Amino acid sequence: MIRKAFLSLLGLMAAGTAGADWAINMPEGVTELSKETYDLHMMVFWWCVAIGIVVFGVMIISLVKHRKSKGVEPATFSHSTTAEVIWTAIPVVILLLMAVPAAETMVKLEDSRDPDVSIVVTGYQWKWHYKYQDEGIEFYSSLARPSVDARRLDAGVDVNSVDNYLLDVDRPVVVPKGAKVRILLTSNDVLHAWWVPDLAIKKDAVPGIVNESWFRAEEVGTYRGQCAELCGKDHGYMPVVVEVVEPAAYQAWVDTRKDGDAKLASAQ
Amino acid sequence: MTTHTDEHYYVPHGSHWPAVGSLGLLFLMVGVSSWLNGADFGFYVMLTGLAVIVFMITGWFATVIGESEGGLYNAQVDKSFRQGMFWFIFSEVMFFAAFFGALFYARNMSIPWLGGASNNFFTNLLLWEGYESTWPTNGPGGVGGEYKAMGPFGLPLINTALLLTSSITVTIAHHALIAGKRAQLSIFLAATFILGFVFVYLQGVEYIHAYQDLNLKLTSGIYGSTFFMLTGFHGMHVTIGAIMLTIIFFRVLKGHFTRDKHFAFEAVAWYWHFVDVVWIGLYVFVYWM
Amino acid sequence: MTTTTVDGHAADHHDAHEDHGPPKGLKRWLFSTNHKDIGTMYLVFSLIMFFIGGAMAMVIRSELAVPGLQFVHPEFFNSMTTMHALIMVFGAVMPAFVGLANWMIPLMIGAPDMALPRMNNWSFWILPVAFGILLSTLLMPGGAPASGWTMYPPLVLQTGDAFPFLIFSVHLMGISSIMGAINVIVTIINMRAPDMTLLKMPMFVWMWLITAYLLIAVMPVLAGAVTMLLTDQFFGTSFFLAAGGGDPVMFQHIFWFFGHPEVYIMILPAFGVVSEIIPTFSRKKLFGHDSMVYAGSSIAFLSFIVWAHHMFTVGMPLTGQMFFMFATMLIAVPTGVKVFNWVATMWRGAMTFETPMLFSLAFVFLFTIGGFSGLMLAIAPADIQYHDTYFVVAHFHYVLVPGSIFAIMAGAYYWLPKWTGYYYSEKLGKTHFWLSTIFVNVTFFPQHFLGLAGMPRRIPDYSTQFADFNLVSSIGAFGFGLSQLIFVLVLLTAKKGAKADDRVWEGAHGLEWTVPSPAPWHTFTTPPKARIANEAFE
Numbered sequence A: 001m002i003r004k005a006f007l008s009l010l011g012l013m014a015a016g017t018a019g020a021d022w023a024i025n026m027p028e029g030v031t032e033l034s035k036e037t038y039d040l041h042m043m044v045f046w047w048c049v050a051i052g053i054v055v056f057g058v059m060i061i062s063l064v065k066h067r068k069s070k071g072v073e074p075a076t077f078s079h080s081t082t083a084e085v086i087w088t089a090i091p092v093v094i095l096l097l098m099a100v101p102a103a104e105t106m107v108k109l110e111d112s113r114d115p116d117v118s119i120v121v122t123g124y125q126w127k128w129h130y131k132y133q134d135e136g137i138e139f140y141s142s143l144a145r146p147s148v149d150a151r152r153l154d155a156g157v158d159v160n161s162v163d164n165y166l167l168d169v170d171r172p173v174v175v176p177k178g179a180k181v182r183i184l185l186t187s188n189d190v191l192h193a194w195w196v197p198d199l200a201i202k203k204d205a206v207p208g209i210v211n212e213s214w215f216r217a218e219e220v221g222t223y224r225g226q227c228a229e230l231c232g233k234d235h236g237y238m239p240v241v242v243e244v245v246e247p248a249a250y251q252a253w254v255d256t257r258k259d260g261d262a263k264l265a266s267a268q
Numbered sequence B: 001m002t003t004h005t006d007e008h009y010y011v012p013h014g015s016h017w018p019a020v021g022s023l024g025l026l027f028l029m030v031g032v033s034s035w036l037n038g039a040d041f042g043f044y045v046m047l048t049g050l051a052v053i054v055f056m057i058t059g060w061f062a063t064v065i066g067e068s069e070g071g072l073y074n075a076q077v078d079k080s081f082r083q084g085m086f087w088f089i090f091s092e093v094m095f096f097a098a099f100f101g102a103l104f105y106a107r108n109m110s111i112p113w114l115g116g117a118s119n120n121f122f123t124n125l126l127l128w129e130g131y132e133s134t135w136p137t138n139g140p141g142g143v144g145g146e147y148k149a150m151g152p153f154g155l156p157l158i159n160t161a162l163l164l165t166s167s168i169t170v171t172i173a174h175h176a177l178i179a180g181k182r183a184q185l186s187i188f189l190a191a192t193f194i195l196g197f198v199f200v201y202l203q204g205v206e207y208i209h210a211y212q213d214l215n216l217k218l219t220s221g222i223y224g225s226t227f228f229m230l231t232g233f234h235g236m237h238v239t240i241g242a243i244m245l246t247i248i249f250f251r252v253l254k255g256h257f258t259r260d261k262h263f264a265f266e267a268v269a270w271y272w273h274f275v276d277v278v279w280i281g282l283y284v285f286v287y288w289m
Numbered sequence C: 001m002t003t004t005t006v007d008g009h010a011a012d013h014h015d016a017h018e019d020h021g022p023p024k025g026l027k028r029w030l031f032s033t034n035h036k037d038i039g040t041m042y043l044v045f046s047l048i049m050f051f052i053g054g055a056m057a058m059v060i061r062s063e064l065a066v067p068g069l070q071f072v073h074p075e076f077f078n079s080m081t082t083m084h085a086l087i088m089v090f091g092a093v094m095p096a097f098v099g100l101a102n103w104m105i106p107l108m109i110g111a112p113d114m115a116l117p118r119m120n121n122w123s124f125w126i127l128p129v130a131f132g133i134l135l136s137t138l139l140m141p142g143g144a145p146a147s148g149w150t151m152y153p154p155l156v157l158q159t160g161d162a163f164p165f166l167i168f169s170v171h172l173m174g175i176s177s178i179m180g181a182i183n184v185i186v187t188i189i190n191m192r193a194p195d196m197t198l199l200k201m202p203m204f205v206w207m208w209l210i211t212a213y214l215l216i217a218v219m220p221v222l223a224g225a226v227t228m229l230l231t232d233q234f235f236g237t238s239f240f241l242a243a244g245g246g247d248p249v250m251f252q253h254i255f256w257f258f259g260h261p262e263v264y265i266m267i268l269p270a271f272g273v274v275s276e277i278i279p280t281f282s283r284k285k286l287f288g289h290d291s292m293v294y295a296g297s298s299i300a301f302l303s304f305i306v307w308a309h310h311m312f313t314v315g316m317p318l319t320g321q322m323f324f325m326f327a328t329m330l331i332a333v334p335t336g337v338k339v340f341n342w343v344a345t346m347w348r349g350a351m352t353f354e355t356p357m358l359f360s361l362a363f364v365f366l367f368t369i370g371g372f373s374g375l376m377l378a379i380a381p382a383d384i385q386y387h388d389t390y391f392v393v394a395h396f397h398y399v400l401v402p403g404s405i406f407a408i409m410a411g412a413y414y415w416l417p418k419w420t421g422y423y424y425s426e427k428l429g430k431t432h433f434w435l436s437t438i439f440v441n442v443t444f445f446p447q448h449f450l451g452l453a454g455m456p457r458r459i460p461d462y463s464t465q466f467a468d469f470n471l472v473s474s475i476g477a478f479g480f481g482l483s484q485l486i487f488v489l490v491l492l493t494a495k496k497g498a499k500a501d502d503r504v505w506e507g508a509h510g511l512e513w514t515v516p517s518p519a520p521w522h523t524f525t526t527p528p529k530a531r532i533a534n535e536a537f538e
C-alpha cells in the first residue's frame, strides 16, 4: 500500500512535469489568467508533494525501523510542546505563501470592466443562447448533429468515429483575438455553468441573476468546454465552443451574421 | 428499591413505543407525500399516522411518568433528561436559525443584488430594470400581487405582551412549586397556558386579517414567505408548548412533582422560554425592523 | 447472565435487571434498549446500505467504463449518482459511526448503557423507514431524485412524484441523527466513570463528542433547507425564486452551511477510531492527546465558516470569495496537527501490523492525499478550473472511501473480537485490506487526471479523450467492490477463530478491554472502580 500511495504520488508528479499534456493535467490555456491559474495549481501541487514526501517519508522510516519484529522496545514519550509548535507554525507559513498569489489572481479574475466585446449568454435545458450586446447578433448553440446521432442508447454508431464527440456545436461563439470579452451569464430555467478550460472561465448561469466573467484570448483557435452544473438529463450534452479568430476575420463574421439575422427578423 | 436506584442508573428493558413511533412516522410521511402528489387517500393515511404518533407519545410519556413516580429514577437519570431536553431545544433553535438566515440573506443579499448592488449591476439592468431594493418586498416580479405589510403595532404588540407575561407567570409558578405553594402553582400555571392559547388565537385572527384585508399571503414573494414561515413555525411551537403546559397543569392537580424533583415541569418551562425568545427575535426582525 | 465483570465485587448485587439475558426473537431487536444490540443493528444496517449504495456506484462505473451510452438512460444515471451519494453518506457512513459509538462509548467510559435507551432505539428504527421511503422512489413515476445529493433548486423542483418523498426521507434521517447525537452527548457528559475527567477520555469518545455537537447544530439547518424546497414547490413561497425576491443560490448557502460540517461529521469519528488503533499497535501512548482534542475542536469550529468553498463559481462578491478561501485553507493546520501526532505516535514505537493497524495506516496515507487535493480545491482561482470536475470526485472519494470507510473497517476489525469473543481470520482480513487498498487507488487516482483534463462530474457519457482513465477507474471500482465481499466472509467466519481473551490486543488500553470477550449483554451496571478507570489513560 505504501508503494501504491507513493507510486500514485509519483504519477501525479510526472503529470506535473508533463506540463501542457492534456491527458493528465490542467491545460495552461490561452489567456494570461489561465496561465496564472495553471501556475497557482502547480505551485500548490508541488507544495503538497513536498509536504507529502516529508510526512510519508518519516512515516515510512518509522514503519521500517520501529517494528516489534525488529525487537525494539517502545519509547515512552507522549508529547513535546516544541514539536507541536513547529508543526503548527510551518504549515501556517506555507499557507501564507500560497494565499498571497492566489488572492492576486482572484482580484484580476473579478475585474470585468470596460470590455471590447460583451456577450449575454443564457443557459437553456439543454443549449446555450448567445447575444452580442453591441453587434445585435444572437443565436442558439446546441450539440452538433454527428454527436446527437451517436449519443443515444444503442444508437448503433461508434462514438470513436465521431470527431469531437460531445464537444462540438452547430454554431460556435466567435470572438476576436486579443480583445477583452465580457460574458454576462444568466439562465432561462435551471442552473447551468459556462466552462471553457483553455480560457479558465467557469461561472454559473443562475435564473434571475446575471453573473459576470471575462477573458482575453491570446491565440487563435477553437476552444471547447462543457456545461459544468448539473441541469437535468442532458447536462452532458450542451457543450461550449469558442472560436478565437483574427480581428479582421471577426469583423467579416459579424457582418455576415448581421444581415443573416436581419433576414431572420424580417421573415418573422 | 430506592437504595437500588440510588446506585443504579435505570435502564428500561425493552420498549415497543419507539417501534410504534416509527410506524406512525412511516404512515405520516408517506401519507403527506402522496397527498401532496394529489392522491386523496394520502390525506387519510396521514391522519392515521398522526393518530398513531399521538398514541405513541401518550403511551411513551405515560410509561416514563409511571417510572418517575415509581421512584425508578435517581438523580443521574434526572440529569440525563435535563441535558437531553436542553440539546433538543438547541436543535430547535438551529431549525429557526435556518429561516432567520433566509430572512437576513434575502434582506441583505438577494434583494439589494436584484436592485443592482455589489457585483450585480447587470442583474438589475438586464433582467429587473427599474426594480429598486426595498423591504418589505415581494420581489421584482411582484409575486403574489399588491399587498400591505404587517405593522408592528396592534395585534403583534398585544401578542408580545401576552407571551412576555406568560413567561413571567410560568416562572412564578416554578417558584411556587419550589416553595411548595400548590394553589399558587396551579393558578399561575393555568394563567400561563391560557395566555398561550390566547396568543395562538390572536395569531389566527392576524393571519385572517393578513389574507383578507392586506392581501398578504404565503405566496407574497419573499416577504410573505419569510413572514408566514417564521411566524407559522413559531405559532406551531407555541401551540405544542401550551398543550404541554396543560398536561403539566393536570399532573399538578394529580399531585405530581415535588420541590426537588420536577423535571417535566422545568422542561416545559424551558421550552416555553424558548418560544418566548424566538418570538422576540420575530417581533424585532419580522414585524418591527 | 451476571455482570461479574470489571471489578470482582459485582457478584454481590443480584437484581432482577441484570439477571435475565436478552429476550428471544424479533422482540430483542425491535424493542431493544440495549446499547450493544442497537449498535449491532446500526452496523448491520450500514453494511447493507454500503452494498446498495455500492451497487449503484457499479451502475455508474459500468456506464462510464467506455464512451457512448451502453446501459442506462441519462436521467436514470443521474438518479444513480444522487441515490448513491445519499445512501452512502446518510445510510452507510453516518450510521456506521453511530453504531460504533453505541457499542463502544459506554464500554469506554464505564457506563451501564446509553443515557436515553428508548430514544436510542427510536433513532435507529427511524432509519429503515427513511431509507425504505427513499429507495421506494426508484419505482415512482418520474423516477428517483436525479438532481444530485446537493438537491439544488430549481432543478430539484423538476423531480417527479419522488420529490416529497425525498424531502421527508431527509427529514427522517435528520430526526434520527439529532436524537442519536443528543444521546451521545448526554451519555458522555453524564455517564462517565467517577474519575474519568474530560481530558482523560479516550480519543474516540472525544471525537464523537465534537461530532455530536456538529450534528445537533447542522442537521436542523438541513431540515430547514429542504422544508423551504417543499414550500417553494407546493405552497408558492419564493425562497429560491429571484422574481419573488429570493435567490436559487440562497439554497446553496443554507445547504453547505450544513454540508461542510457534515463532511467533518463523516471524518472526525474516523480520526477517533484511528487514534485508538495506532497507539495499540505501536505499543505506545497516543502522542499529544490534548492537542488532538484542541485540533478536533478547531476543525469543528472552522467547519462552520468555510461552507462557500463549494460555491466559488456562483458569482459571490470578491470579499466573500477571499474570506472563504482563507478560512478553508486554515483547516489544513489543525488537520495537519492530527496527522503529525499519528506519525509521532508510531515513531519509536514497537509496531505490529494486524488488519486494524493496516487499515489505519492506509487511512493516514490516503486521507492525507485527499486532504492535499482538498487544499488545492480551496485555492479559489484554481477551483474555478476544478469545480464540478472529476478532480472534486477524486478528492472526496479519497477522504471518504480510504478515509471514512477504511476507518470504519479498521474499527470493525479492531473491536470484532470484543463483540464476538473470537479472533477473525487475519488471513482473510489482510487479503481484504490489500485488495481494497490497491483497488481504491486504481479507482480514484485516475479521476484526478480526468478532472484536470476537463471531465465534468455528473455526466453519463463523455468525450473520447477521457476513455482510457475511465476504463481504468471502472476496473478498479469493480475490483474494490468485489473485494468488499471478503469482509462479508470475515463476518460469516468471525466465530470460527481462536477464543479471544479480554485484552484481545497486546497493546490495548482502556476500559473496554477490561470486560470479558464477548462483552456480556450488560456491563458496568455499577461504575467501575477508580483503579480500572485509570486503564483508559495509563
Ligand code: HEA
Pocket: A048, A051, A055, A091, A092, A094, A095, C150, C263, C264, C266, C267, C309, C310, C328, C329, C331, C332, C333, C335, C336, C337, C339, C367, C368, C369, C370, C371, C372, C373, C374, C375, C377, C378, C379, C383, C386, C387, C388, C392, C395, C396, C399, C400, C403, C404
Ligand atoms: C470526509 C469528508 C471530507 C473531508 C475530510 C474534506 C476535507 C477537505 N475538503 Fe472536501 N469535500 C468533501 C468531503 C470532504 N472534504 C465532499 C463530499 C465534497 C464534494 C461535495 C459535492 O460537491 O458533492 C468536497 C468538496 C470540497 C471542495 C469544493 C470543491 C468544488 O466543488 O469545487 C473544497 C474546496 O475548498 C474542499 C476542500 C477541503 C479541504 C481544504 C479539506 C481539509 O479538511 C483537508 C485538510 C487536510 C490536509 C491538508 C492533509 C493533512 C495536512 C497536513 C499533512 C498538514 C500540512 C499540509 C499543508 C500545510 C498543505 N472540499
Ligand code: HEA
Pocket: C050, C051, C052, C053, C054, C055, C057, C058, C060, C061, C081, C082, C084, C085, C086, C088, C089, C093, C147, C148, C149, C150, C393, C397, C400, C401, C404, C405, C443, C457, C458, C459, C460, C477, C478, C479, C480, C481, C482, C484, C485
Ligand atoms: C461515503 C460516501 C461515499 C462512498 C463510500 C462512495 C463510494 C464509491 N463511489 Fe461515490 N459518491 C459520493 C460518496 C461516496 N461514494 C458522493 C457524495 C458523490 C457525489 C454525488 C453527486 O454528484 O451528487 C459520489 C459520486 C460518485 C461518482 C461520480 C458520479 C457522477 O458524478 O456522475 C462516482 C463515479 O465513479 C462514484 C464512484 C464510487 C465508487 C466506485 C465507490 C466504491 O467505493 C463503492 C464500493 C462498494 C461496493 C461496490 C458495494 C459492496 C460490494 C457489493 C455490493 C458486491 C457486488 C459488487 C460488484 C458486482 C462489483 N461516486
Ligand code: CUA
Pocket: A123, A124, A126, A191, A192, A193, A227, A228, A229, A230, A231, A232, A234, A235, A236, A238
Ligand atoms: Cu446545462 Cu448542465
Ligand SMILES: [Cu+2]
Pocket: C259, C260, C263, C306, C307, C309, C310
Ligand atoms: Cu466543504
